[in-house]
Amino acid sequence: MPGTGPFWPRLRRFVKDAAVSAAVAMVALLVCEGLLRALNPQVPRTENLSAFSRAVPDSVLGHRYRPGASSVYHSPEFTVRYEIGADGRRLFPQPEADSAAVRILVLGDSFTFGCATDAPYVWTEVMQQALRARGLDVVVVNAGVEGYDTRAELHYLSRILSEVRPDLVLLGFLANDVYTNTPLDAPAPQSMREHRGRRGGLHTLALARRLLMGNDRAYARLFMLTSRREYYATPPDENVQRQIQLTAQLLGEMNAYCEVRNTGFAVVSIPQQFAVLTIAHGYHFEGIDPTVIDARLGAVAAENGFPWIDVLPALVADYRANGEDLYFRVDGHFTRRGNRLAGEACADALAPMLRAGEGELR
Template identity: 30%
Template sequence: MSGLRKFLTISVPAVFVAVLLVACAIELWVRAAWDERKGRPGFFLSDAIRGQRLAAGYDGWFAGVPVHINSLELRDPREYALEKLPNTFRILVLGDSVTFGHGSLYAHTYPYLLEQRLKAWRPDVDWQVWNAAVPGYNTSQELAQLVEVGDRFKPDLVVVGFFWNDLIGNQPVRPASRLWSAAVYASSFARRFLYSFEFYKRVYLTARWRLSGAKEDRLRAEHAEGDEALLAVNDAGALPQQKLTPFDRLTDDEVRHITCVYGMKPNPATVPAMQRDAGYPRWIEAVRGFQRLQREGRYRIVFFVNDTPPVCPDGDVFYDGGSKAIDDLYLRVLGEETPAATSYDAFLHVRPSQMPNATGHSIGNSNVVKADALFDFLRDRVLPHLTRAASGV
């Protein structure tokens, strides 16, 4: 037997079998140590265009709270038929982790609270508020998501939740090649069915960092550890801040008289600096993509800015400090051809001590303020026209 033939018929199969046995052993080890409370693996699946998507049917944890993703990839314990009743009014909510409800109980996310306010306002309407937000998304990914699911979901209104970091990392929405789509499908299969997928990912990224010593590789390895921590069982839902409790509301006159002696001062260079940022044109392009869909009559679109003023260091109040100019920039861009609302002014009328995580991943009362602000805007500015135009509503 020649050396090459021996290598191909004996050595290669032997190595393959050995690797397969080791992989099976690792998979069995990870499954044996798996915390059943975490549910199945695969909260995120790879997506050829959007980068990642939520896994339909996922039951597990994210950011310390239990999460269920239904068959339509919505954060919702309920299942829905795509067909609508004559009195159905469907609102599709897109966004990132802030809208998804990072660390928030499902029933306290602002899209769900919005649905409850709509039902109390018009109980004759079959209101459906679908939370399709995906943690980590930016505006271009949300645009790609709407292009993909919009025709199937047939929303009567699309609400795009915006947060300041949505300006980062936007890319043109382009179709994926067949080769890339196949690779992404294989990755998604591994994420969903291999319990050891994250183990291999962590080993690979750590080894790459150790060998290269590059800062970028170190950050990738640390980011992978952060992803695992987000999926850990850690019942943040029991925190007292999760509760919806009565809170103070300041009058317009009280807000006008707020002074923050030691707070930051307005800086006229802030907004121009944002507009000069290298990623700003890509964000504008993504926003214009939404507005083009509105102009073409394909969807009714509303932007909702999840914006909160800074907290005064010498008082239990939110204050301007130059942040209103940034909020005005968001509203000016987002509201050019589409209605745009913000939670900024609503937060000026409440106290930070009663608004947990208001400036980031809001929970509890902070989501009440957002739901109220969005509901008031939709009720007064958007829905009267749409509900009159909808058949049977």
């Protein structure tokens, strides 16, 4: 009869032991979760110091910054404060300069805005200091906005060019711009959403993810599981080819817009963390080339006559030699060291062009 043989008592003991083990594990998880929430939160959040959020909707750009906004971003990897000035751009230290100073307007996304980094250490500031240390009288105007792609940056340029009156427009370009770019006349994307803390997020899971992503090979393999790997595939599929062609068209339009206004134009290509780790370690993923986007769009730049500044070699060489993180693993933005290397590489590339005069930039 069922329940009378030796099998059933063993099964009941197994079920009882499993239930006790599960209960102990659940209690341990709850204790760990409570301790992390109280002592070392792992889920990022934004604390607004002003009475309003940093971003406001914009019918063309998707969003723009609200003048006077002030906030602090809290993350287990860093804490940083963002201040937005009266002009709707992040506040940066302003050097003393005369009216003859070369004005450089830098457009870009969150890397240019300086997410995860205090204002004086963002790569645009490092570049400005390095150029001035070389005896070049320059003033850098950082107009980076989180979430912008090439389409939004071209629209934003048309709004602020007459106000800033730059001698040179420098575009901070990332490969993820290729993923999101749409035609210039396409509807605006959704407005930026700030992190306010995800109440349902488990801090223990966030910690486990951060520890896993701390391993270089694990990070690269996790990247390969995402749809972003398609943009480094060789040969690219039809969708990627279409997006690269669209991006090339937008870059050409930005260059032409500057050219007719007698303004120089150049692009600095900022690599994703995946590219730096993969090349520095020599990881090989079949059918994947981390340099393919730079190669394709760098050729477009050469055809159109504007400089393409690739900072990937400088980042790879430093990481290979020192092994110090250049990006925050989970957040994905530059550390101070990454900002410094990118800024110095840009200064190295721009200095001879600026000494030769604006005509050399065309």
